[in-house]
Amino acid sequence: MDADAIEEGRRRWQARYDAARKRDADFTTLSGDPVEPVYGPRPGDRYEGFERIGWPGEYPFTRGLYPTGYRGRTWTIRQFAGFGNAEQTNERYKMILAAGGGGLSVAFDMPTLMGRDSDDPRSLGEVGHCGVAIDSAADMDVLFRDIPLGDVTTSMTISGPAVPVFCMYLVAAERQGVDPSVLNGTLQTDIFKEYIAQKEWLFQPEPHLRLIGDLMEYCAAGIPAYKPLSVSGYHIREAGATAAQELAYTLADGFGYVELGLSRGLDVDVFAPGLSFFFDAHVDFFEEIAKFRAARRIWARWMRDVYGAKTEKAQWLRFHTQTAGVSLTAQQPYNNVVRTAVEALAAVLGGTNSLHTNALDETLALPSEQAAEIALRTQQVLMEETGVANVADPLGGSWYVEQLTDRIEADAEKIFDQIKERGLRAHPDGQHPIGPITSGILRGIEDGWFTGEIAESAFRYQQALEKGDKKVVGVNVHTGSVTGDLEILRVSHEVEREQVRLLRERKSARDEARVRTALDGMVAAARSGANMIDPMLDAVRAEATLGEICGVLRDEWGVYTEPAGF
Ligand SMILES: CC(C)(COP(=O)(O)OP(=O)(O)OC[C@H]1O[C@@H](n2cnc3c(N)ncnc32)[C@H](O)[C@@H]1OP(=O)(O)O)[C@@H](O)C(=O)NCCC(=O)NCCSC(=O)CCC(=O)O
Numbered sequence: 250m251d252a253d254a255i256e257e258g259r260r261r262w263q264a265r266y267d268a269a270r271k272r273d274a275d276f277t278t279l280s281g282d283p284v285e286p287v288y289g290p291r292p293g294d295r296y297e298g299f300e301r302i303g304w305p306g307e308y309p310f311t312r313g314l315y316p317t318g319y320r321g322r323t324w325t326i327r328q329f330a331g332f333g334n335a336e337q338t339n340e341r342y343k344m345i346l347a348a349g350g351g352g353l354s355v356a357f358d359m360p361t362l363m364g365r366d367s368d369d370p371r372s373l374g375e376v377g378h379c380g381v382a383i384d385s386a387a388d389m390d391v392l393f394r395d396i397p398l399g400d401v402t403t404s405m406t407i408s409g410p411a412v413p414v415f416c417m418y419l420v421a422a423e424r425q426g427v428d429p430s431v432l433n434g435t436l437q438t439d440i441f442k443e444y445i446a447q448k449e450w451l452f453q454p455e456p457h458l459r460l461i462g463d464l465m466e467y468c469a470a471g472i473p474a475y476k477p478l479s480v481s482g483y484h485i486r487e488a489g490a491t492a493a494q495e496l497a498y499t500l501a502d503g504f505g506y507v508e509l510g511l512s513r514g515l516d517v518d519v520f521a522p523g524l525s526f527f528f529d530a531h532v533d534f535f536e537e538i539a540k541f542r543a544a545r546r547i548w549a550r551w552m553r554d555v556y557g558a559k560t561e562k563a564q565w566l567r568f569h570t571q572t573a574g575v576s577l578t579a580q581q582p583y584n585n586v587v588r589t590a591v592e593a594l595a596a597v598l599g600g601t602n603s604l605h606t607n608a609l610d611e612t613l614a615l616p617s618e619q620a621a622e623i624a625l626r627t628q629q630v631l632m633e634e635t636g637v638a639n640v641a642d643p644l645g646g647s648w649y650v651e652q653l654t655d656r657i658e659a660d661a662e663k664i665f666d667q668i669k670e671r672g673l674r675a676h677p678d679g680q681h682p683i684g685p686i687t688s689g690i691l692r693g694i695e696d697g698w699f700t701g702e703i704a705e706s707a708f709r710y711q712q713a714l715e716k717g718d719k720k721v722v723g724v725n726v727h728t729g730s731v732t733g734d735l736e737i738l739r740v741s742h743e744v745e746r747e748q749v750r751l752l753r754e755r756k757s758a759r760d761e762a763r764v765r766t767a768l769d770g771m772v773a774a775a776r777s778g779a780n781m782i783d784p785m786l787d788a789v790r791a792e793a794t795l796g797e798i799c800g801v802l803r804d805e806w807g808v809y810t811e812p813a814g815f
Pocket residue numbers: 315317318319320321322323325327329352354402404406434435474476479483525526527567568569571574602603
């Protein structure tokens with residue numbers, strides 16, 4: 250790009266920066282020297298390929314979504330939390346908010362994630378262990394007691410039973426007297442990554458996609474700020490994928506949901522702002538920063554050029570980041586604080602919109618209160634002390650970071666081609682029921698391609714670790730230690746007994762005929778093809794349980810079993 254075009258872009262950026270609201274904060278170095286909100290080529294310099302980098306707040310958004318970077322608003326500190334029963338988790342949320350957490354993020358226990366009630370025989374021993382147990386809307390009321398849902402953005406990490414859990418959240422808001430249309434938050438919902446990596450699905454892909462389409466339609470029509478999907482690379486990376494695989498599979502999944510929305514006749518400029526993303530921040534600092542920058546650029550280009558998105562918001566890739574759970578070690582666990590800080594810094598330098606920092610004990614158990622506090626403070630140290638929020642995309646223009654960004658983008662494009670090619674194998678006539686990328690994803694799920702590719706990468710890394718080519722402090726290098734054992738959080742089995750007792754008490758107090766009628770209404774909608782959210786809301790209002798709602802749908806649609814493969 251020639252010098253004049255670069256200067257014209259700078260003037261455009263400056264006008265938008267001047268007009269935007271900034272935080273009331275000191276934007277100087279620790280020594281008191283002024284810093285610019287963004288840096289670019291020196292006046293008069295040419296820069297080959299600058300159109301791919303650009304200025305913050307404009308297409309292709311490599312350098313971030315906002316002209317102000319974090320000067321307008323810092324990232325959201327959103328610590329993922331949940332354990333025991335709704336009462337205990339509610340206490341933890343109030344602690345997080347009082348300590349400066351910016352939003353909530355609900356972790357559910359395994360029975361809830363699988364759409365089972367706490368008294369289901371399969372739930373035995375799991376209730377309240379890896380997250381909070383939620384059986385019905387009554388639990389959701391307790392979970393958010395004294396937390397005004399209209400004022401706090403709430404993320405819920407659940408995908409198989411995402412839609413009934415969303416209905417419980419809506420009903421909890423209704424019972425707080427909050428108008429559902431003002432709700433803001435995120436539901437994970439991403440079923441593609443369940444088949445690809447996390448393995449927590451309920452049905453075959455098709456009924457899940459139908460429910461997701463219903464949800465997208467419902468939110469686009471009535472809850473404009475809500476993000477019904479958090480398309481997730483985190484679990485794909487944690488399963489052993491490389492950075493480029495994480496990026497490409499996740500963005501492809503995002504394209505799949507765009508194709509789903511389009512196939513339902515929705516307007517891309519209306520529903521696309523509801524698609525958000527979720528990535529892992531692993532420990533290779535620069536590779537991660539490049540991944541985040543490439544993610545925004547690829548998404549904006551595909552949304553504009555392939556799917557016809559016209560508005561900026563529909564071209565934006567907004568993402569949450571979690572530091573890499575898989576990088577934590579049980580050996581010398583205090584080192585995990587350092588790893589997490591480095592990973593969090595990469596996320597921030599990559600322009601994350603929201604961030605979770607892992608606690609040092611998370612490889613052993615759910616975080617203790619003390620470990621949770623250190624994790625939160627890690628973000629606050631970055632935000633308040635280090636000056637990283639002063640300048641947008643401070644690594645933009647680094648030869649290393651720009652070349653890594655280009656390389657990851659090129660690798661991702663090759664993977665998109667492989668996915669499209671799989672789609673064509675499934676539908677050689679080019680007649681795709683939802684869209685070409687979706688056909689490729691479904692084919693890759695069915696024939697175990699994604700799982701195989703990830704396993705291959707995980708195997709290569711493990712071999713490198715065992716040979717000592719890749720090093721992990723405390724594991725295969727520098728193994729001696731003087732630190733003792735950690736105090737870890739233990740969830741008592743009493744929680745399960747009490748949750749089961751409460752569930753039975755609530756079930757015996759409800760109007761059974763109303764529950765039955767509502768569940769029948771849901772099944773009728775499942776058969777007729779009507780949008781399922783309203784009948785599901787009726788079932789939730791009648792205190793039908795999550796297990797009952799998912800149970801009738803399992804009876805209707807059947808369950809999915811993964812094909813075995815090598
Ligand atoms: C979009 C995100 C990513 C972030 O939403 P947030 O509300 O926090 O932030 P945001 O939308 O970026 O910003 C809030 C508002 O401020 C505006 N805003 C932000 N920065 C601005 C700036 N510089 N200038 C002007 N406006 C700005 C935004 O446009 C937005 O307004 P408007 O709304 O008006 O636009 C959302 O989807 C989210 O919160 N995701 C979290 C997902 C999550 O927690 N997942 C946990 C998974 S945990 C998991 O899976 C477990 C893994 C495991 O451990 O096993």
